[in-house]
Amino acid sequence: MALKTSEESGSPAAIARKHGSRIVAIWFILSLIIDLVVWFVWGPHMPPGDMTTTAAGQQFDFKVLTVMSVPVLLMVWVYGAYVIINFRDRGDHADGYYVKGNRKSQGLWYAATAVLVLFLAGFGTYELVVPAGAGVGEGPSPIWKPASTAHMLQVQVIAQQWRFTYRWPQFGGMETTSLVLPVNTEIQFNVTSLDVIHDFWAYQLGVKADANPEDNNVAYTKTQQTGRFVVRCDELCGIWHGAMYNYGNVVSQNAFYQWATNMEAQNASLTKLLPKYSTVYVPNDNVAGGQYFNG
Amino acid sequence: MSKGARAGLVMVAFAAAIGIILFGVFGYLRSSPPVVSAVPSATQPNTVNVTMQVDGAVGVGPHPTWVGYWIQGANGQYKQTTLLKVPVNTYVHVKLYEYDSGGPLRNPYWGKEIGTAGNVIVVNGQPVSLVNSYAGNGVAHNFDVPGLGVNVALPGVNGNAKNFCNVGPCNPSEAHNLIQFTFYSGKTVHNYRWQCFIPCGLGYLTGNGGPMQSLGYMAGFVQVVK
Numbered sequence: 001m002a003l004k005t006s007e008e009s010g011s012p013a014a015i016a017r018k019h020g021s022r023i024v025a026i027w028f029i030l031s032l033i034i035d036l037v038v039w040f041v042w043g044p045h046m047p048p049g050d051m052t053t054t055a056a057g058q059q060f061d062f063k064v065l066t067v068m069s070v071p072v073l074l075m076v077w078v079y080g081a082y083v084i085i086n087f088r089d090r091g092d093h094a095d096g097y098y099v100k101g102n103r104k105s106q107g108l109w110y111a112a113t114a115v116l117v118l119f120l121a122g123f124g125t126y127e128l129v130v131p132a133g134a135g136v137g138e139g140p141s142p143i144w145k146p147a148s149t150a151h152m153l154q155v156q157v158i159a160q161q162w163r164f165t166y167r168w169p170q171f172g173g174m175e176t177t178s179l180v181l182p183v184n185t186e187i188q189f190n191v192t193s194l195d196v197i198h199d200f201w202a203y204q205l206g207v208k209a210d211a212n213p214e215d216n217n218v219a220y221t222k223t224q225q226t227g228r229f230v231v232r233c234d235e236l237c238g239i240w241h242g243a244m245y246n247y248g249n250v251v252s253q254n255a256f257y258q259w260a261t262n263m264e265a266q267n268a269s270l271t272k273l274l275p276k277y278s279t280v281y282v283p284n285d286n287v288a289g290g291q292y293f294n295g
Numbered sequence: 296m297s298k299g300a301r302a303g304l305v306m307v308a309f310a311a312a313i314g315i316i317l318f319g320v321f322g323y324l325r326s327s328p329p330v331v332s333a334v335p336s337a338t339q340p341n342t343v344n345v346t347m348q349v350d351g352a353v354g355v356g357p358h359p360t361w362v363g364y365w366i367q368g369a370n371g372q373y374k375q376t377t378l379l380k381v382p383v384n385t386y387v388h389v390k391l392y393e394y395d396s397g398g399p400l401r402n403p404y405w406g407k408e409i410g411t412a413g414n415v416i417v418v419n420g421q422p423v424s425l426v427n428s429y430a431g432n433g434v435a436h437n438f439d440v441p442g443l444g445v446n447v448a449l450p451g452v453n454g455n456a457k458n459f460c461n462v463g464p465c466n467p468s469e470a471h472n473l474i475q476f477t478f479y480s481g482k483t484v485h486n487y488r489w490q491c492f493i494p495c496g497l498g499y500l501t502g503n504g505g506p507m508q509s510l511g512y513m514a515g516f517v518q519v520v521k
Contacts, residue, residue: 158402161503163441163492165404175404177441194402195494195501239508243488246441269425273403281402 019086020105027078031071038066048206051229051250052187053222054135055206061127068116075109137191137200137209137217140279146220152186155179158281159191159198159211162240164231171260173277174267179231179248182256183223190279191217198237202248204229211235216279223250328376328511330518331366333387341385348373348392348471349436349449350463353512361505362395362436362495363512365464373464377489377515385480386412389438389447393472394465397435397451400428405437405492408476410445416476418450426450436495440517442487445478480519490514 010018043063050056128134132146146152156167158175167175179202181187191200193211200219201208204227209219211233226249233244251259264271275281296304333343346367353363353375365373381387400406406426408416415422426448428434435451449472452459456470465471481487491513494502506512 160402160492161494161501161507162490163439165402175402177409177444177446195503238503240488240490240514243441267407270404270407273406273425273427273429275403 016102019082023079023082026082027071027075030078031074034070034074035067038070039063042066047203049204051223051225051227052135052205052207053131053224054220055204056224057127057131057134058206061124064123065120068120072113072116132220135205135207135219135221137219140216140218142218142220146186146222148186149188152188153182154188154190155181156277156279156281157189157191157200157209157211158194159200159233159237159244160194161196161238162233162244164200164233164244164246167274167277167281168260168264169277171264172268172271173274174264174271175274176263176267177246179246180256180259181223181248181250182253183226183250185253186222187220189219189221191219192279192281194281196237197235198233198244199235201232201234202229203232205250208234214280214282226250226252328378328515329374330378330380331368331374331376332380333382333385334369336388339386339388342388342477343381343385344388344390345379345381346390346392348463348465349395350460350465351395352462354462354464356511358506358509358512359462361509361512362497363463363506364515375464376511377513378510378518379515380518380520381480383480383484383519383521384482386477387480388477389475391438391449391474391476392465392467393435393449393452393474394460394463394469395435395451396454396459397433397449398428399433400493402492403428405439405446406434406448408447410440410443411447411476411478416447416474418472418474420473423450434493436491436493436513438489439492440478440487440489442485443478443481443517445489446492447474447476449474480517483519484521485519487517487519488514489517 043059046059046062048055048058050059128136129144133142133144138144154169156169158165158167163177165175165177166179167173189200189207189209191209191211192215193213195213197213198211199208200211205221205223207219207221209217211217229248229250231246231248233241237244333345336342336344348365349362350365351362352360353365355375363375364377365375366377366379367373406428408414408424408426415424417423426434432451432453434448436449438447438449439445452470452472458469460469460471491507494507495513496502496505496507499505499507508514510516
């Protein structure tokens with residue numbers, strides 16, 4: 001930028017450098033302070049929390065995105081505020097400063113923001129697939145899997161208008177309406193639907209996968225903290241879509257196995273009536289409601 | 296009549312027409328089935344009684360062929376509704392006459408009786424904790440209140456019975472199952488939605504349209520009040 005004023009001494013280039021240096025200094029100090037606040041104060045409270053590895057990964061992504069965008073935002077705001085404060089009309093009705101392009105500063109800005117955008121594109125792409133699909137549904141044949149699949153807990157999520165139920169193949173194939181998970185455990189969600197397209201969104205777990213009829217949408221996560229989480233349908237699925245939610249809990253491993261074995265025993269007679277466990281739950285249409293199902 | 300008076304008359308007429316249209320539109324949008332209050336028990340404290348019936352076709356109103364519920368009011372008269380008002384912290388004893396036919400369930404999970412006293416219901420005098428929908432007349436519908444953790448599978452009647460009730464309101468001289476159960480209304484004042492989870496909206500996409508999505512038929516609210 002080049003500025004010219006009758007009130008300031010020195011060449012226009014020197015005046016411009018002085019203002020430019022001030023702007024850069026203010027911008028740098030503010031960016032540093034706000035970025036530190038974002039990372040260390042606000043960051044740990046950003047959604048969706050850190051109950052699971054995937055939630056923590058998403059929180060990390062939000063922190064990185066915010067920290068990277070703050071300097072860009074501040075440069076615009078600081079520059080605007082500086083101009084409003086310093087270059088305003090002081091009542092002498094004289095011509096204001098004129099601004100003309102400066103290839104170096106413009107080029108630097110373009111290059112810096114381009115690098116930033118390209119970095120974030122790469123970062124975002126990497127973070128979407130690492131670790132193990134970042135909690136997003138990967139379809140029936142996931143490419144990105146956890147490093148270790150031993151001891152992985154399998155949970156089938158069955159969506160139907162307008163409720164979720166869950167099947168547990170490692171506990172006799174029982175089905176429940178409640179979702180309880182053990183802490184420090186790799187989980188594989190097999191998400192499917194009995195009717196229309198739903199979406200399984202376990203917000204605090206950082207897991208989100210569409211529930212499609214006759215399809216198995218796999219999502220992975222690893223629990224790392226106990227606590228309560230909410231499950232919502234995130235695909236408009238009919239008039240009671242807004243009521244299609246429930247709460248789940250991540251509990252200690254002992255509490256989980258006690259709950260699961262109790263439920264398995266309680267549901268034993270019911271489980272016998274369920275279809276044999278399959279990653280895709282395809283109901284028999286020649287049954288009650290089935291004849292209605294296809295209209 | 297002067298020009299101004301005529302203009303005024305036109306404006307008044309226009310405003311009146313708009314008012315009538317809005318009254319009709321909002322009246323329609325705000326229309327709702329009646330709310331029936333449960334009847335306090337004369338013999339048991341903290342207990343209310345509710346008598347309901349489920350018909351394969353309600354027989355009245357704008358959709359007489361839709362499956363739906365009737366709830367009996369304090370005066371003994373049935374009202375075609377699914378809005379039930381019960382007091383908080385109360386045991387709700389339900390006597391339900393089921394007149395519709397049934398069959399196997401798409402998801403047999405809904406055959407389990409959950410959230411009722413003892414996790415059982417009494418069907419024609421016999422305690423039942425799980426309905427095998429592949430046996431007998433199967434399951435016709437279920438009464439499920441997710442917020443209260445209640446799921447009641449309602450066994451169906453024989454659709455070929457000579458005295459099968461084709462059009463409601465049905466009466467006990469026609470084929471039916473008498474189903475009784477008790478659930479707790481909870482400690483929280485709230486409108487708990489309930490619905491049938493068996494797709495019984497004949498002729499609608501995935502069987503979940505029409506009566507399945509309409510208050511007064513197979514979806515409603517249990518209004519828990521002080």
